[in-house]
Structures are given as C-alpha cells and as structure tokens.
Amino acid sequence: MPFIPHTDDDVQHMLQTIGVNRIDDLFDEIPRDLLIDELAGVPDALSEMEITRLMRARAARDGAALNFIGAGAYEHHIPSVVWDIATRGEFYSAYTPYQAEASQGTLQTIYEFQSMITALTGLYASNASLYDGASALAEAALMAVRANRKSKSKRVLLAAGVNRTYRRVAEAIAGTQGLEFDELPRNAAGTTDLDALGDAGPAPVAVVIQQPTFFGTLDAIDRLTDWAHEQGALVIAVVNPTSLALLKAPGHWGALGADIACGEGQPCGVPLSSGGPYFGFMACGEKLVRQMPGRIVGRTTDLEGRDGFTLTLQAREQHIRRSKATSNICTNQGLMVTAATIYLSLLGLDGLKRVAATSQQRTAALVERLTAIDGVSRLFGGPHFHEAALRLPRPAAEVLEGLAAQDVLGGYDLKRRYPELGDAMLVCATETKTDADLDAYAAALRQVLGAA
Amino acid sequence: MTEPLIFEKSRAGRRAFAQAPRDLPKTDIPAAFLREDTPLLPEVSELQVVRHFTRLSQLNFSIDTHFYPLGSCTMKYNPRACNTLALLPGFAGRHPLGPESHGQGFLACMYELQDMLKAVTGMQAVSLTPMAGAQGEFAGVAMIRAYHKARGDDERSEIIVPDAAHGTNPATATMCGMSVVELPTDEDGDVDLEALQNAVGPKTAGIMLTNPSTLGVFERKIVDVAKIVHDAGGLLYYDGANLNAILGKVRPGDMGFDVIHMNLHKTFSTPHGGGGPGSGAVGVGKRLMPYMPLPVVGREGEGSDARYRWLTEDDLPDSIGRLSGFMGNAGVLLRAYVYMRMVGRDGMRRIGEFATLNANYLQARLKQAGFRLAFPERRASHEFIVTLKNEAKTLQLTAMDIAKALLDYGFHAPTTYFPLLVPECLLIEPTETESREALDRFVDAMLAIVEEAKQEPGKHKEAPFTMPVRRLDDVKAARQLDLAWRAG
Numbered sequence: 001m002p003f004i005p006h007t008d009d010d011v012q013h014m015l016q017t018i019g020v021n022r023i024d025d026l027f028d029e030i031p032r033d034l035l036i037d038e039l040a041g042v043p044d045a046l047s048e049m050e051i052t053r054l055m056r057a058r059a060a061r062d063g064a065a066l067n068f069i070g071a072g073a074y075e076h077h078i079p080s081v082v083w084d085i086a087t088r089g090e091f092y093s094a095y096t097p098y099q100a101e102a103s104q105g106t107l108q109t110i111y112e113f114q115s116m117i118t119a120l121t122g123l124y125a126s127n128a129s130l131y132d133g134a135s136a137l138a139e140a141a142l143m144a145v146r147a148n149r150k151s152k153s154k155r156v157l158l159a160a161g162v163n164r165t166y167r168r169v170a171e172a173i174a175g176t177q178g179l180e181f182d183e184l185p186r187n188a189a190g191t192t193d194l195d196a197l198g199d200a201g202p203a204p205v206a207v208v209i210q211q212p213t214f215f216g217t218l219d220a221i222d223r224l225t226d227w228a229h230e231q232g233a234l235v236i237a238v239v240n241p242t243s244l245a246l247l248k249a250p251g252h253w254g255a256l257g258a259d260i261a262c263g264e265g266q267p268c269g270v271p272l273s274s275g276g277p278y279f280g281f282m283a284c285g286e287k288l289v290r291q292m293p294g295r296i297v298g299r300t301t302d303l304e305g306r307d308g309f310t311l312t313l314q315a316r317e318q319h320i321r322r323s324k325a326t327s328n329i330c331t332n333q334g335l336m337v338t339a340a341t342i343y344l345s346l347l348g349l350d351g352l353k354r355v356a357a358t359s360q361q362r363t364a365a366l367v368e369r370l371t372a373i374d375g376v377s378r379l380f381g382g383p384h385f386h387e388a389a390l391r392l393p394r395p396a397a398e399v400l401e402g403l404a405a406q407d408v409l410g411g412y413d414l415k416r417r418y419p420e421l422g423d424a425m426l427v428c429a430t431e432t433k434t435d436a437d438l439d440a441y442a443a444a445l446r447q448v449l450g451a452a
Numbered sequence: 453m454t455e456p457l458i459f460e461k462s463r464a465g466r467r468a469f470a471q472a473p474r475d476l477p478k479t480d481i482p483a484a485f486l487r488e489d490t491p492l493l494p495e496v497s498e499l500q501v502v503r504h505f506t507r508l509s510q511l512n513f514s515i516d517t518h519f520y521p522l523g524s525c526t527m528k529y530n531p532r533a534c535n536t537l538a539l540l541p542g543f544a545g546r547h548p549l550g551p552e553s554h555g556q557g558f559l560a561c562m563y564e565l566q567d568m569l570k571a572v573t574g575m576q577a578v579s580l581t582p583m584a585g586a587q588g589e590f591a592g593v594a595m596i597r598a599y600h601k602a603r604g605d606d607e608r609s610e611i612i613v614p615d616a617a618h619g620t621n622p623a624t625a626t627m628c629g630m631s632v633v634e635l636p637t638d639e640d641g642d643v644d645l646e647a648l649q650n651a652v653g654p655k656t657a658g659i660m661l662t663n664p665s666t667l668g669v670f671e672r673k674i675v676d677v678a679k680i681v682h683d684a685g686g687l688l689y690y691d692g693a694n695l696n697a698i699l700g701k702v703r704p705g706d707m708g709f710d711v712i713h714m715n716l717h718k719t720f721s722t723p724h725g726g727g728g729p730g731s732g733a734v735g736v737g738k739r740l741m742p743y744m745p746l747p748v749v750g751r752e753g754e755g756s757d758a759r760y761r762w763l764t765e766d767d768l769p770d771s772i773g774r775l776s777g778f779m780g781n782a783g784v785l786l787r788a789y790v791y792m793r794m795v796g797r798d799g800m801r802r803i804g805e806f807a808t809l810n811a812n813y814l815q816a817r818l819k820q821a822g823f824r825l826a827f828p829e830r831r832a833s834h835e836f837i838v839t840l841k842n843e844a845k846t847l848q849l850t851a852m853d854i855a856k857a858l859l860d861y862g863f864h865a866p867t868t869y870f871p872l873l874v875p876e877c878l879l880i881e882p883t884e885t886e887s888r889e890a891l892d893r894f895v896d897a898m899l900a901i902v903e904e905a906k907q908e909p910g911k912h913k914e915a916p917f918t919m920p921v922r923r924l925d926d927v928k929a930a931r932q933l934d935l936a937w938r939a940g
Contacts, residue, residue, distance in 0.1 A: 002799050003529050003721075004806050005887040014813040014888060017820075023805045026812050027701055029670045029831050034702045038797075041571025045796025048533045055790065058557030059542030065554055069547045072777055079471045081502055083539065089516025090509035093530050096727035098522075098867075101919035102859045104454070105511035106726035111937070112458050118936040119491035125935045128727070131583040134777035165777055172745070172773030176594055176629045218485045246479065248487045264777065271539070274558055275548030275778025276583065277729035289933065295727065300929035303914060306454060308921035312929040318586070319870070323622035323632045328586040330620060331717070335725025338505075345458050345501045349493045351472030361477040383481045404551045412549050431473045 002045060063407065066437055068366070070387045070428025071214070071412035072133065072163055073275065074242070074267045076355060077432055079346050082269045086339040096295070096331065100310040101302075106334065107309035110297040113341040120244040121237075121261040122251025123283040128295035129332040133264025134166045136280025137208065137238055138173035139293045139327055140262045143284075144206035144234040145179065146326065147259075147291040151232055154178045157204040159224055160186035160193065161213020162238060164417040190217040190380030190389065192224060203231045209258070210238040211247060215426065216363070216387030217380050218247075225254030237261040241268050241281070242359070243385050245352035251285075260284045269343025270336050279333035279340065290316060293327035358431040359386035362438070366429040369442040373449060379424055387428045389414060389421070393449060396425040402448035408441055454920055455507045458494045459937045468498040492939050511920045512726070513864045519890050521814075523835045523867035523879025524618070524666060526696045526718030531794065534722065534787035543786055548778035552761050558782070559760035562749040565789040572800055573695075573712055574705025575735030579744040581780035585693065588713025588732025589624040589660070594772040595711055595736065595743040596658045596687045597628055602743075602770065608657040608685070614643060616667050616871040618693060621660045630657060637873065641667040641827050643677055652684035662691040663707065664698065664833030666871045667826065668811070668879065678708030687711065687739075692732075695719045696883070697808060697834035700801030710737045719803075720788040731784040742770040747779050806884035807834040810891060814882050817895045822902075826874045835881035837874050838866075844876045847905040851876040853912035854901055856923065860916045861897035 006014075011023070020026060027035065046054070067075050086092070090105060097103030097110075110128045117126035130136040141156050156179055158167055167181050184200060187193040191213060207228035211221050221237075228235045237250035237258035250258035266278040284292055290313060298312035318325040347355065363386045370376050375393030392399050396413040403410035411425035418424070429438060496504075513520065520527035538544070546555060566578040582588035593611060600608040611625035614635045622632045633651050638644045643661075659681050663671040671677065681688055690704040690712035696719045704712045716722050716731035723729075736744060747762040762779070765771065795803065811832040818838060819825055826837035843849040855865030855878070867879040882891055904911055914923060 001802055001806075002795050003531060003885050004802055005885065006806060006809075010888045011809070014809055018809075018812045018816045020812075023809055026805075026808045026831055029672055030698075030702050031672070031675060034675075034706055036701065036703060036706070039571060039700050039800050042568050042797040042800055043793065045799050046793050048531075048794065051533065051790055051793050052537060054793075055537040055540060055543075055561075058560060059537075059540035061557035062542040062546050062555055064541060064545060065550070067545075067547050067550070069549050071549055073548055075545070075547065077471070079468070079498075081498060085502065085505045085509070087535055088506070088509045090512040090514045091726055092535070092723045093515035093527075094512045094726045095520070095522060095525055095527060095724040099513070099855065099859060099865050100924050101856065101916050101921055102513040102518075102864060103511075103726075104920045105508040108455065108457070108508055108511070109505070109726070111935075114935055115457075115459065115937040116493055118938075119493060122487075122489065122491070125933075131587065131729075131781075132776050132778075135583070135587070135775060163777075165774065169774050169777060172594070172775060173590070173627075175773075176597065176627065178629065218481065222484070244487070244491070246481065246487065247485055249489065249491065252487070252489070271544040271783070272547045273538075273544050274546045274550075274555065274782035275780065276776065277731075277781040277784050278777075279729075289935070296935060298929040299934040300925045300932075302924050303922040306921055308454070308924045310924045310926055310929050312926070312933070312935075315930075318619040318623035320619070321623070322619045323626045325619065325623040325626075328590060328620045328623035328627050329584070330586055331584040331728040331730040333725075333729045334727035335723060335729060338726060342501060342505055345494050345496060345504070346468045346471045346498060347493070348467055348472075348495045349491060350467055350476075350495070352493065354473040354476045357477045357479050358473040358475060360479050360481070364480075383485065385481075400551065401553075404553055409547060409550050409554065 065407040065409045066440060067409045068427050068429055068441060069409050069412050071426055072264060073272055074430055075272055075432055076267055076430050078269050078271060081346060082339050082342045085342055086335060091338050097311060104309060107297050109338050109341050111299060111309050113337045114297060116344045117281050117283050120241055121283040122249030123261055124286040125289050126281060126283040127292050128297055129337045130280035130282055130294055131333060132276060132278045132280045134169035135173060136262040136282050137166045138170040140236045140260045140282060141170055141174045141179055141206060143260060143291050143293060144236060147288050148205050148234050151205040153203055153205040154180060155202060155204045156181050157200060157207045158183045159209040159219055160184050161191060161215060161217060161219050162208050162210040163214040189382045190215040191219045194220055194223060197227055204233045206234045206236050208236045208238060212240065212243055212385035215380055215389045216384040218383050221253045225258060229256055234259040239263045241265060242352060242356050245349060245356045259288060265340050268340040270339055277333055277336055279336040291326060294329050294332055355431050362429040362431060362433050363388055366427060366438045369438050370445060373446055375449060386430060387426055389424055389426050392423045392425060395423050399448055403444050406444045408444045457937055458504050461496050461500055462494040464495060466495045466497055518862060518864050519886060519894060520864040521866050521880050521882050522864060523881040524693055526881060526883055528721055528883035529885040530721050530723045531791060534790040537790050538783050538786035556760055559749050561786055561789045563751050563760050565785055566749060568792050569714060569733055569735060572699060573735045574703030575712060576738050577741050577744060578733055578735045579748045580733045580785050581745050581747060581775055582732035582734055583776055583781050584730030585713055585715040585732040586620045587775055588734050589620055590627055591734045591745045591775060592689050592711040592713055593624055593628040595740045598743040598772050599740055600657055607655055610655045611657055612651055612659040615873055616665055617660060617662065618666060621691060641669040641830060642671055642673055645673055645676055648677060648680055652680060652686060656684050656686035658687040658689055660689040660691055662693055664694045668833050668836040669827055669830045670833055674707045694833060697804060699804035701804045711740050716784060716788040721791045722784045722787040729781045729784050731781045742768060743772050744768060745775050746771050803884050810882040810884060810886055811835055814880065814891045821895055821899050826877060835879055838878045838880060839874050840876040848910040849905040849912060851878055853915060856915040857901045857912040858897060860918045863894055863897055
C-alpha cells in the first residue's frame with residue numbers, strides 16, 4: 001500500500017479499539033446509495049521506478065530548446081544551492097507558521113524576504129507573497145480601492161506598457177467587485193503617450209505603471225506618477241525584481257513615490273516550469289500596511305526578551321475577519337519565497353546588477369544580430385531593459401513555428417494580445433545566452449525567412 | 453537556539469563569486485531611469501548562505517521531522533519522487549509560452565490529471581488553473597455568478613455558508629460581490645434543514661459546503677440539502693478541504709454538487725512549503741462547463757496520434773477568464789500527477805479508508821483516555837474535535853496551552869480554536885500516512901500533559917519551554933511594527 005504503514009495486525013487492533021468489525025463500518029453514516037464500489041478512470045498504481053521511466057520520457061519529449069521567450073517569465077541561472085536548500089524537508093513539508101515557536105525557520109526566512117523586497121522597491125513594508133505577478137496586480141487594485149477612500153471611482157487606468165494578460169487577470173478577479181480597467185494610449189516609442197493624458201477621462205482611483213514595460217521599453221515613471229497623484233489616484237507600480245538592481249525603485253518615482261509596488265517574483269531563482277509555481281510580491285508605503293492582503297511577518301520578543309518572528313496584523317485576514325477580510329487569500333507561495341530569499345542572498349546587489357546589466361546587453365546584442373536580417377526591424381526606439389519588440393516580414397506565428405522546428409523558441413507572438421502591432425514578436429536574451437546562442441538564433445531566423 | 457539575520461553576516465565586498473555573471477557591462481539606459489540609492493541586500497559567501505538557511509530550516513517542525521496533526525490541513529507524507537520528477541530539466545526549464553510542439557509531454561500529464569480528478573470527484577470537467585484553494589473557491593463562486601447572469605437571473609446575490617465553514621468561504625463570497633447568509637448547525641453537527649429551507653429563495657445564488665464538514669463529521673442530509681438548494685434555483689459548491697476523508701468511497705458529483713475545488717496540497721500530497729504553493733483545481737458539472745477558468749488542456753486524436761493543446765478564449769468564450777499570468781501552479785500539478793499515478797486506483801480508496809481508520813482510532817483512544825469529544829455519538833471522518841472546556845476550567849489548561857505543550861513533546865499542535873462554534877477546541881487530523889505507534893505516542897503525550905496540569909494547574913501557561921523561542925509577544929508585534937530589517 002503506497003505510503004500507508006499499517007500491517008494487518010495494526011488494522012485488527014485499531015478496529016477492535018474503535019469497536020467495529022470492518023473499515024467499511026466507519027463509513028456507515030454515509031447514505032448507502034452514494035457509496036461507490038470502484039473508481040473507474042484512475043489507472044493502476046506505478047512503482048517509483050515505473051513512474052520515473054514515464055516522466056523521464058515525457059520530459060525528454062519536451063526537449064531543451066534554446067529559449068528566447070520572456071513576456072513575463074525569464075530564464076536566469078539558478079544556483080544549485082537554491083533548490084537544494086529550499087527542498088530540505090523542514091522547509092518543503094512544513095505548513096503556514098501558525099505555531100510560531102515551532103516555525104521560526106520559515107518565519108525568519110519570510111522576514112528576510114520582506115526586508116529584501118522592501119529594499120528593492122524602496123517602500124516601507126512587504127507581505128509574505130501572493131500567488132503570481134498577475135494576480136498580485138488584481139489584489140493591488142482592490143487594495144487601492146480600499147485605501148483611496150477620497151476617491152469614489154472604481155476605474156483603474158493602466159499605462160500603455162502594462163502586460164495585457166495582467167489586465168485580463170485583474171478584470172477576472174477584481175471585476176466581480178465592480179472595478180473597471182482602461183488602457184492609456186501608446187506612443188511610437190512603445191511607452192505611454194503623455195500628450196494624451198489630458199483626455200484620459202474621469203479621474204481614476206488608481207494608475208498602474210509597469211517598468212520596464214511589457215515591450216521592454218522604459219516609461220516616463222516620474223511624470224506619470226506625479227500626474228496620477230494630481231488626479232487623486234494611487235500609483236501601483238508593476239516591476240521586475242531583477243531590473244530593480246539598476247532601475248529607479250518605485251518608492252522614488254516622481255515627487256511622492258508609488259504607493260504600492262507588485263510584480264512577478266519568478267526571475268529570482270524560480271524555474272520557468274510551464275508557468276508556476278511562481279510568486280507575486282507586494283510592497284507598500286507605511287500608511288497602507290493595514291490594507292495589504294496576505295500574510296505578514298513581524299519581529300517581536302519572547303517571554304525571555306529574545307527576538308523572534310510571528311505572523312502579525314492577522315485582523316486583516318479571512319480566518320479572523322471572514323466576509324470582511326482584505327482578501328480570501330490564505331496560502332501564499334512560501335516555498336518559492338524561500339527559494340527567492342536564498343537566491344537574493346547568494347547574488348547580493350552586485351550579483352543582481354550583473355545579471356540585470358548582462359541580460360540587457362545580451363538582448364541588445366541579439367536585436368543587433370536579428371535586425372541585420374532583411375525585413376526584421378525594431379518596433380520601438382529608445383532605451384530598453386532586457387526585451388525588445390521586433391517587426392517581421394511574415395506572420396510571427398509562422399516564423400516562430402519555423403524556428404521551433406529548429407529547436408529555437410524565438411519569442412512571443414505579439415498578435416495574441418496586441419493585434420494592432422501586426423506581424424511582430426517580443427524577444428528576450430538573459431545572461432544565460434552566449435554569443436554562439438545568439439548566432440544560432442540569427443542563423444535559424446535567416447533560414448526561416450529565406451533571407452541572405 | 454536562534455540564528456542571526458543574514459544581513460547581520462554581511463560584509464562589504466564579500467560575494468558568492470561562482471553565481472553571478474563575470475562582467476558588469478555598462479548600460480546605455482539614461483540616468484533618469486536609474487536608481488541612485490543602494491538597496492541593502494546581504495553580501496555573503498556561498499557557504500554562509502548554505503549554513504544560514506540550513507540552520508533556519510532546523511528551527512522548523514515539518515512532516516518530514518514531526519507528527520503534524522493539523523486539522524483540515526491534511527499534513528500527510530509528501531513523496532520525494534513527486535518533487536524529483538517535477539524538477540526534471542525538460543519540465544523545469546519549459547517556458548510557459550513555449551509552443552505546444554515543445555510541451556506535449558507536459559500537456560499529456562495535465563490532460564491525464566484532469567481525467568483522474570474528474571474520476572475521483574464525479575465531476576464532468578476540470579480546470580487546473582487556480583493557484584490555491586482560496587482561488588479555486590473564487591473561481592467556483594464566480595462561475596455560479598456567471599451562470600445566473602447568463603440566464604438573466606440577476607437577483608441571485610446571496611451565498612449561504614454554514615457557521616462552521618472555513619473563513620475563506622465568506623471572504624470568497626464577498627470577493628465575488630455576493631452577500632453572505634450564515635446557516636446554523638444542529639447539535640449533531642449536520643446542517644439545520646429547517647433553517648436552510650427558510651434561508652433559500654429567489655435571491656439564493658448557491659451554498660458553499662464542506663463535506664465531511666469542518667466539524668469532522670459527514671453531512672448525512674446532503675441529498676436533502678442538495679434538493680432544497682436546487683429547488684430554490686441555487687447551485688451547490690463543494691469546498692474540497694476534506695476530500696481526503698472520502699477519496700474512493702463517495703464523490704461530490706454524486707452528492708449533487710455543481711462545482712468543487714480540490715486542494716491538491718492536501719489530498720494529493722503536494723508540498724505545503726511553509727505556506728504555499730497550494731493548488732486549487734476546480735471541477736464542474738455540465739451546467740458550469742462553459743464558464744471554467746482558462747486555460748484548460750484539450751486533446752485531439754487518440755492513442756499515438758493524440759495531440760494536446762491549450763483551450764483558450766476562442767474555445768470557451770463565456771469563461772470567467774484567467775486567474776494567473778500563465779497557467780497556474782504547473783509544477784505543483786506535475787507533483788500531484790506523479791502522486792496519483794503512484795497511488796493508483798486501489799490506492800485512492802485506501803487513502804479515504806486509512807485516513808478515516810486513523811482518525812477514528814485516535815478519537816477512540818482519546819475518548820477512552822478521558823478527553824471530551826465535540827460529537828461523541830458520531831463517527832469521525834478523517835478528523836475530529838476534542839473540546840477542553842472542562843480542562844480549561846478545572847486545570848487552567850486551555851486549547852492554546854495544550855497546543856504549546858505538545859510542541860515540547862515533539863508533536864506539532866492540532867488546529868486550535870477552529871471551528872469557532874466549539875469552545876476550547878482541537879481539530880485533529882492524523883492522515884493515513886501515520887503509523888499506529890505514532891498515534892499511540894500522541895495519546896501518551898496528551899495524557900502526560902493533563903497529568904502535569906493536575907499536579908500543577910496553570911503549568912503550561914508559559915509553554916513551550918524547549919523550542920528555539922518561548923511564547924512570542926503578538927500584541928507587541930502588531931503595535932510596534934517591525935516588518936523589515938533596516939540598516940543602522
């Protein structure tokens with residue numbers, strides 16, 4: 001019996017103690033006609049050896065193609081230490097630290113994580129994580145509505161560079177509470193059209209600014225932040241943690257700084273793994289802490305005056321406040337947070353800067369190689385972080401399929417969410433890509449396009 | 453034993469040299485976009501990082517080190533193979549937006565996982581995308597809402613929730629823009645049918661139920677409950693927190709539920725990870741299929757010609773939408789898939805049977821030892837409730853005190869003070885993976901603590917005594933907020 005330790009003797013002894021004859025007697029309160037005899041549709045058990053063989057074959061089938069897709073999830077080097085330590089049973093198989101005295105390892109790790117996110121975002125406090133970057137934006141929008149009591153609006157304005165998939169997620173999660181999302185116009189540089197701000201319509205409750213933008217371009221964060229505050233809106237920053245080693249922290253945007261920062265934590269030591277588990281992070285200014293969703297860890301003292309860590313501000317949460325809670329969230333992404341805290345400890349600021357700057361430089365080098373091919377050109381000028389949108393002479397789907405046939409995953413087809421951009425794709429090269437990799441991509445693209 | 457903060461070990465100029473790129477290229481990003489301050493990340497060596505986090509891990513209780521009978525959380529053994537196989541390079545390295553041609557292995561696992569979950573729950577279709585139980589609940593109630601709206605039934609804005617429910621249930625209803633109607637429980641732990649009959653009406657959108665309930669007993673009148681709610685035009689939502697109790701024995705779909713969420717991190721043994729990642733797949737009956745959250749995995753062709761692909765907005769135009777940036781906690785889903793394949797058809801049934809056997813055995817032993825059960829006349833499901841109302845009065849031994857004292861005996865505490873309607877309660881869930889000896893040792897510890905309290909009433913007010921820290925000042929934590937390390 002996989003993972004069940006009982007011997008026949010145990011079962012007999014236990015049934016006798018309970019005072020029944022058979023295990024089935026323990027189910028005698030269930031209406032008889034609801035009980036099932038057999039579970040069709042589940043195959044017979046496999047041993048570990050058998051399932052290993054199956055999974056290895058399937059993983060091998062998915063291959064190890066050369067990946068140049070970013071679009072919200074980024075391939076970075078993950079030090080061996082990260083998952084070696086994060087999957088220690090004491091982290092892997094513990095639960096939410098309700099019993100603080102027996103969970104100091106998890107609690108201190110979260111406190112250190114909160115400290116790192118606070119430092120990177122330049123804000124006062126961080127929570128213990130949310131599910132992912134997209135759902136973190138939805139929670140940030142709901143939080144802004146709770147916090148911005150002066151505003152009667154439920155309209156959230158999105159800068160032109162906010163990932164449209166994030167918008168869809170925010171609409172699905174926050175739309176049920178009446179929030180509406182509108183996108184500001186984009187200019188020819190792939191950033192928010194500041195000249196159009198005068199026609200932005202009714203005053204919003206919050207303005208969301210993504211930096212770097214979904215296209216890898218850099219938006220006018222200071223002017224947008226100041227403009228949003230003049231409208232009486234709160235500012236929600238969506239940021240990439242790797243980029244924060246170089247780019248201005250949300251807490252320092254404009255005259256007053258962003259009010260809330262959130263984003264996808266995956267670049268910090270979490271494998272791509274088909275989209276999850278990742279983690280969302282969220283930080284905010286001092287005044288908004290009590291509106292923040294999710295777990296928060298605080299440092300305090302024990303009976304003997306020693307420092308220790310505990311879940312705090314629990315009066316915001318569903319298990320206390322029930323229908324009046326800030327969110328229904330309980331579980332966060334603890335294991336991923338452990339990995340990210342180890343990752344950021346190993347890299348430090350200097351290492352993170354190297355990852356960010358090298359990735360930026362690698363993408364620039366890739367763009368140079370690809371735009372040397374006839375018919376391929378940059379869609380947007382101006383400074384970029386580690387992604388860029390490229391115009392193609394043929395539909396991106398066809399081109400990407402041709403590349404995939406050569407085991408090059410060439411980028412993200414922008415037509416999926418940005419049909420107005422025509423035949424275009426978004427490419428990304430991180431520090432993991434060598435000159436030879438970039439050359440291989442350029443050669444494959446040349447071949448697919450039949451270009452000289 | 454405590455461990456200094458990683459920041460306190462930091463020394464300017466120290467680095468884990470093997471981990472960062474060799475170069476720090478100069479960027480061409482204009483200064484206006486760059487940060488001028490220096491965010492404080494630690495500067496430490498690789499060995500310091502390894503020691504620090506290894507030591508931190510050792511300050512935790514976990515399933516791998518301790519019996520962890522946390523009620524309603526299903527803290528069963530997490531087989532190591534699930535983790536190893538989910539992290540195979542072909543799976544771990546796959547980009548979520550990579551082409552389906554380079555994901556057939558992964559997608560096949562997801563498709564088969566959907567099928568197995570349909571089989572064990574009796575539902576018609578499954579979406580794997582919700583990232584935790586609470587998000588699965590959200591998806592479920594949002595689907596109920598979409599269903600009524602599509603029928604022009606706009607008045608249905610009330611969700612009925614039993615008073616014993618998890619806090620997430622009412623919180624979810626609110627998040628979906630619904631109002632909450634609370635339903636009392638009768639003295640045997642079943643739903644009060646008369647109160648339910650009075651609560652339903654033209655405003656009823658649905659009811660959220662956990663079965664077996666959070667009181668650790670099976671809802672015996674479930675067929676009547678389903679009929680009353682359906683007759684009133686409402687739908688039934690099944691909170692899968694306690695699915696482990698009935699796995700392979702009875703299915704929510706057969707009980708009349710229209711939509712359910714499953715906690716894969718409970719029933720299907722994916723790691724709890726110190727608080728996540730969870731995974732809250734949803735299953736639906738026919739009526740709610742058009743509204744499922746995206747993406748879902750579809751299959752075209754059979755056998756060796758089978759091709760798997762993501763279903764999108766084009767396939768399900770009435771979907772409630774996307775709840776994650778990509779496709780939910782895919783790596784957790786792979787772990788659940790491996791677990792289900794290793795357990796297999798007969799194993800599924802044994803999970804429900806042995807989880808129930810362990811709970812009833814532990815319940816019987818504690819009852820014989822003199823502890824008072826909240827529902828002494830009922831069978832335990834996979835968990836049960838002990839109330840320390842008497843001990844709190846006579847021995848100054850509250851649920852909190854015994855929880856803390858158990859830590860000194862090497863047991864993680866059961867869930868305390870939940871459900872809210874039983875005073876001084878412990879909700880105890882042993883799971884099927886614990887041996888009879890482990891359960892016996894737990895009973896011995898409970899008895900020893902009571903014996904100590906008899907000798908010295910109030911002795912455990914300051915427990916635990918042997919943990920890395922003593923009881924922590926929660927009031928101070930909330931009043932003098934210290935949420936992040938700051939230099940100087």
